[in-house]
Amino acid sequence: xxEQQRSQWASKLGFVLAAxxxxxxxxxxxxxxxxxxAYGGGAFILCYLAIVALIGLPVMxxxxxxxxxxxxxxxxxxxQLDRRWSFxxxxxxxxxxxxxxxxxxxxxxxxxxxxxYLTGADFGAGPDxxxxxxxxxxxxxxxxxxWAAAFLALCIYVVVRGVSGGIERVSKVLxxxxxxxxxxxxxxxxTLPGAGEGLRFLFxxxxxxxxxxxxxxxxxxxxxxxxxxxxxxxxxxxxxxxNDDLFKSAASxxxxxxxxxxxxxxxxxxxVFVTLGQEGLGMGGGFAFMxxxxxxxxxxxxxxxxxxxxxxxxxxxxxxxxxxLESCTAFLIEEFHLSRLKATxxxxxxxxxxxxxxxxxxxGGRGINLPWFDFSAGFQWLPxxxxxxxxxxxxxxxxxxxCFCLFVGWVWGTKNAAREIGPQGGKPFPLARPWGVAVxxxxxxxxxxxxxFTLGKGQGxx
Numbered sequence: 014x015x016e017q018q019r020s021q022w023a024s025k026l027g028f029v030l031a032a033x034x035x036x037x038x039x040x041x042x043x044x045x046x047x048x049x050x051a052y053g054g055g056a057f058i059l060c061y062l063a064i065v066a067l068i069g070l071p072v073m074x075x076x077x078x079x080x081x082x083x084x085x086x087x088x089x090x091x092x093q094l095d096r097r098w099s100f101x102x103x104x105x106x107x108x109x110x111x112x113x114x115x116x117x118x119x120x121x122x123x124x125x126x127x128x129x130y131l132t133g134a135d136f137g138a139g140p141d142x143x144x145x146x147x148x149x150x151x152x153x154x155x156x157x158x159x160w161a162a163a164f165l166a167l168c169i170y171v172v173v174r175g176v177s178g179g180i181e182r183v184s185k186v187l188x189x190x191x192x193x194x195x196x197x198x199x200x201x202x203x204t205l206p207g208a209g210e211g212l213r214f215l216f217x218x219x220x221x222x223x224x225x226x227x228x229x230x231x232x233x234x235x236x237x238x239x240x241x242x243x244x245x246x247x248x249x250x251x252x253x254x255x256n257d258d259l260f261k262s263a264a265s266x267x268x269x270x271x272x273x274x275x276x277x278x279x280x281x282x283x284x285v286f287v288t289l290g291q292e293g294l295g296m297g298g299g300f301a302f303m304x305x306x307x308x309x310x311x312x313x314x315x316x317x318x319x320x321x322x323x324x325x326x327x328x329x330x331x332x333x334x335x336x337x338l339e340s341c342t343a344f345l346i347e348e349f350h351l352s353r354l355k356a357t358x359x360x361x362x363x364x365x366x367x368x369x370x371x372x373x374x375x376x377g378g379r380g381i382n383l384p385w386f387d388f389s390a391g392f393q394w395l396p397x398x399x400x401x402x403x404x405x406x407x408x409x410x411x412x413x414x415x416c417f418c419l420f421v422g423w424v425w426g427t428k429n430a431a432r433e434i435g436p437q438g439g440k441p442f443p444l445a446r447p448w449g450v451a452v453x454x455x456x457x458x459x460x461x462x463x464x465x466f467t468l469g470k471g472q473g474x475x
Contacts, residue, residue, distance in 0.1 A: 020176035022252050027181035029265045030188040032249050034332025036240045036270040037191065039119060042301075042322075042329050045234060045274040046281040052230045053222025054214040058275070060223070060231035065239070065267055068232075068459050071451035072241045072414055073263045075421040078430040080250025081259065086343040087244030090251065094425050101416035105244025106344050108409040110360075112243070113337045114367035115401050117168070120330040121160030122302060125150065127327055130320040136306060143310075144303040151375040161368055168334045169357045172342055176252050180335055188269075191328040195273060198321050199280040205312070211283030229466050232459055237406060239270055240336065242414030248340040255437040260444070273329075280322075284308055301326065370397040407467035415460045422453035 022028035049057050083090040088102035129135070136146040151157055171179045203212060240246060253259065285304075288311045309319035338357070345356035374397040421430050427449035435442040442448070 020252055021254055022181055023177040024181070025257055025262065027177065027185055028249065028253055028257070029262050029269070031180050031184040031332075031336070032240075032246065032262070032266045033269040034184045034188050034191075035245050035249065035336030036238065036266055036333075037188075037273045037329050038238075038240070038333035039123075039301075039326060039330050040234075040238055041270065041274045042277045042326050045238070046278045048230055048234050049215065049278050049282065052227040053219055053224075055216050055218040056222035056227050057231055058216070058278075059218055060228050061235050061274075062271065064231050064235040064459075065271055067451065068456055069235050069239045069241065070263055070267050071448050072236075072418060072456050073239055073246055073267065074259060074434055074448060075417055075430060075452050075456075076241060076244070076246035077250035077253070077259045077263060078433040079417070079421065079425070080247040081253050081255070082429070082433045084251045086251070086347050087247045087340060088344055089347055090247050091420070095420070098416070098420050098424060101413065101420060102244060102247075104409060104413045104416060105242075105247070106341065108243050108405050108413055109245070109337050109340050110364070111367070111401055111409075112405050113334065113341060113360075114364045115371040115398070116330070116334050116337065117165040117364060118157060118161045118368045118372045120164035120327070120334055121157055121162070122151065123323055123326045123330050124164055125157075125160045126302065126306075126323040127320070130316060130323060134306075134310075134316045134319060136310075143306045146306075147302045151372070154373060157372045157375070158365070158369055161372065162365060164330070164334070165361065165364060165368075167331060168338045169361060171335050172338050173353050173357055175353065176339075180339060183335070184332060187328050187332055191273070191325060191332070192276075194321055194325050194328070195276045195280060198318065198325065199276045201314075201318060202280045202284045205283060205287050207287045208283035211286030212279070214286070215278055215282050229462065233463055233467070236414070236459070236463060237410060238274065239267060240333070242410040242412075242417065243337075243340070244413065245336050245340050247417075248343050249336065251343075256439070258436045258439070259434045260442060281305070284312065284318075288312065367401075371401055374398045408464075411460050411463050411467070415457055415464075418452050418456045418460070422449070422457070427452055 022031070051057075079090050079094070083093045085093055086102070087105040088099060091098045091100075091102040136142045139145065171183050173179065174182075202208060236242070250259070253262070285308055288308045305322065306319060309315035309322070312318055338360070341360055342353060342356045345351050345359060346353060349356075351359070421427060427445070430452075431442045431445035431449065434445075434448075
């Protein structure tokens with residue numbers, strides 16, 4: 014089969030694991046536990062589960078149906094169904110490219126920490142050694158870029174090997190490894206003396222915590238966690254054989270993604286409660302790279318625990334990054350008739366250049382001395398890291414998802430999409446009517462709420 018005629022997943026399991034790998038990213042491992050802590054524990058989890066089922070799953074099905082119906086990349090898919098909506102695919106490609114550029118940098122940070130734990134977990138001395146180590150590392154001009162290049166090279170290697178021979182084969186190995194490691198870490202965490210307090214916080218629902226803020230926080234986390242709104246599921250759906258049931262596959266993907274998030278919370282929240290107390294919980298990259306190493310250092314066998322955790326982060330980062338790079342690569346292959354090797358080669362340099370801007374801006378506005386040029390005399394890097402993240406998470410992803418839902422719900426039509434969701438020659442999609450209502454009305458309304466709170470009120474949800 015020629016590349017332009019679309020490859021296919023060799024098995025349903027391979028597709029589910031690859032798509033679940035796309036959804037299971039860095040945010041599932043460290044951001045979800047932080048959101049649980051910020052929004053009252055069990056109340057947040059309850060809202061999150063409801064939103065994944067009622068909103069996340071319908072949006073994912075909308076994307077998968079577009080992909081399988083057209084057997085095209087995200088831009089080609091919209092052009093085939095309605096040329097006027099090609100811009101929606103363009104939104105996806107731009108979003109994916111920007112995300113891949115900084116995802117490679119963060120993936121490089123994770124690789125660095127895996128190496129640190131493998132070589133002795135030496136973070137230096139002093140009361141603030143963990144935060145000082147992280148801040149010192151990311152503010153260097155060259156070392157983070159070397160690790161980012163290594164991470165990007167791993168992604169390119171997998172994508173160049175193709176859909177079934179590269180992405181599917183690697184996902185069949187990495188995703189079971191990720192689950193086994195996560196289960197092992199969670200079991201160790203919940204058996205620590207005093208872990209019960211963290212578990213009670215995690216799974217008990219306090220009525221006072223069921224607020225509007227909790228609901229909006231769960232909306233944002235669930236929505237962005239599932240890799241919808243970027244076109245990844247359109248690309249992955251285009252590789253699905255016509256005789257597969259998309260609803261069963263999408264439900265499995267959502268279930269696996271949610272399971273990873275819950276296991277991550279069970280692995281992290283009790284440990285933090287035991288060592289630092291509830292106030293020790295935080296969110297974002299600093300939580301993973303500064304607070305958690307301090308937590309691990311206070312645990313029996315903390316070095317091994319820390320190694321397992323950052324290997325988990327690496328597997329989550331790699332599987333997600335592979336799906337992002339594959340979607341960009343498929344666009345170049347089909348639109349410009351390039352080979353996989355040429356397409357990924359063309360992407361590598363601009364990705365590294367944009368990623369370099371993200372990495373260098375981590376200096377927090379301080380001047381940076383490079384070996385061949387001194388910028389410290391007044392030149393300061395723009396805050397590209399904050400700009401790039403807000404551009405993708407707060408604007409482009411919800412905007413893309415809104416376009417996908419409006420297109421399926423009101424242009425292409427939910428009846429056409431529903432026919433694509435069921436297996437060819439099999440029983441029709443039994444939930445076509447409620448799914449259509451969700452795609453036409455509920456999902457767009459939720460996305461507009463997210464846009465209001467992230468743009469209108471200036472609060473980030475991703």
